[in-house]
Amino acid sequence: MSGAELSSNDAERLRAFERHGHDALATSYHDFFSAITGLAINPLLEAAHLRLGTRLLDVATGPGALAAEAANRGVRAVGIDLSPRMIELAQRLYPKIEYRVADVEHLPFPDQTFGAVVCAFGLGHFPRPELAVAECVRVLSRGGRVALAWWDDPSRQRIQGIFREAIADIGVSAPLDVPQGHNVFRYSNSGEFLRLLHGVGLTDVKVTEHTTSYLIPDTEALWQGGLGSLVLTGALIRNQDQASRDAIRAAFERRASVYRSADGLKLPIAFKVGAGQRPA
Numbered sequence: 001m002s003g004a005e006l007s008s009n010d011a012e013r014l015r016a017f018e019r020h021g022h023d024a025l026a027t028s029y030h031d032f033f034s035a036i037t038g039l040a041i042n043p044l045l046e047a048a049h050l051r052l053g054t055r056l057l058d059v060a061t062g063p064g065a066l067a068a069e070a071a072n073r074g075v076r077a078v079g080i081d082l083s084p085r086m087i088e089l090a091q092r093l094y095p096k097i098e099y100r101v102a103d104v105e106h107l108p109f110p111d112q113t114f115g116a117v118v119c120a121f122g123l124g125h126f127p128r129p130e131l132a133v134a135e136c137v138r139v140l141s142r143g144g145r146v147a148l149a150w151w152d153d154p155s156r157q158r159i160q161g162i163f164r165e166a167i168a169d170i171g172v173s174a175p176l177d178v179p180q181g182h183n184v185f186r187y188s189n190s191g192e193f194l195r196l197l198h199g200v201g202l203t204d205v206k207v208t209e210h211t212t213s214y215l216i217p218d219t220e221a222l223w224q225g226g227l228g229s230l231v232l233t234g235a236l237i238r239n240q241d242q243a244s245r246d247a248i249r250a251a252f253e254r255r256a257s258v259y260r261s262a263d264g265l266k267l268p269i270a271f272k273v274g275a276g277q278r279p280a
């Protein structure tokens with residue numbers, strides 16, 4: 001499925017769902033998921049071609065680690081996120097960095113404020129990704145770079161994959177407050193990702209693939225971690241009656257057990273980094 005643009009009504013529903021979902025899960029997200037999304041920090045900062053003193057914006061910063069690591073490397077970093085609880089958490093974790101509540105479609109900065117704009121795992125959460133990325137380019141100076149990370153297909157990105165396949169095995173439906181036309185995995189496809197970056201006028205555009213693995217102690221830790229971090233998947237599972245939840249859990253156990261090793265569950269992680277430059 002490619003992603004037809006959402007109606008403005010559906011876009012607002014998704015925005016509200018995202019804000020409430022990430023507000024509710026901010027702490028559990030950080031406890032489980034920040035170490036996993038953090039695997040994209042190095043590739044993103046490399047793709048942004050930072051120089052000492054560059055002004056960098058981290059969009060959809062969540063608990064703020066990407067902005068904080070950029071600041072460690074000598075750039076002036078600011079993080080924004082739609083979720084006030086995520087921003088509170090980021091500010092508590094990294095008090096020296098500036099974080100603000102803001103929507104990616106309305107960044108509270110003048111044109112050409114930043115030398116680099118980065119975003120780790122925001123794209124599939126944005127109701128209108130084309131508008132979101134165009135707004136990132138607006139605040140980027142000429143010659144500045146955008147670098148965005150998004151998950152690879154669930155067949156290769158197994159944390160989301162195991163949950164999604166377990167839900168599909170049982171055949172339950174999505175919660176009513178999630179717009180149906182939204183395709184979270186649209187930019188797992190490199191062709192779509194490249195089209196998005198070219199479409200906002202970037203040059204020197206590239207999409208690179210990154211694979212690794214991540215060790216999780218056991219299926220209980222993965223189940224609790226996934227429910228506490230993945231807003232859509234968590235809402236879908238919590239929305240079911242007890243019998244369906246139990247059936248999803250049993251399917252999840254079967255699928256997760258494939259990755260058992262002597263040290264725990266060794267899960268394949270796969271994401272893409274798309275980057276480009278605003279013409280000088």
Ligand SMILES: C[S@@+](CC[C@H](N)C(=O)[O-])C[C@H]1O[C@@H](n2cnc3c(N)ncnc32)[C@H](O)[C@@H]1O
Nearest residue numbers: 018022037060061062081082083103104120125
């Ligand atoms: C998967 S988390 C990524 C967080 C962080 N970048 C990381 O790598 O862990 C997605 C984030 O996107 C934020 N978000 C969702 N919709 C947004 C929007 N319209 N504008 C800004 N942030 C948004 C959520 O609040 C959430 O913190």
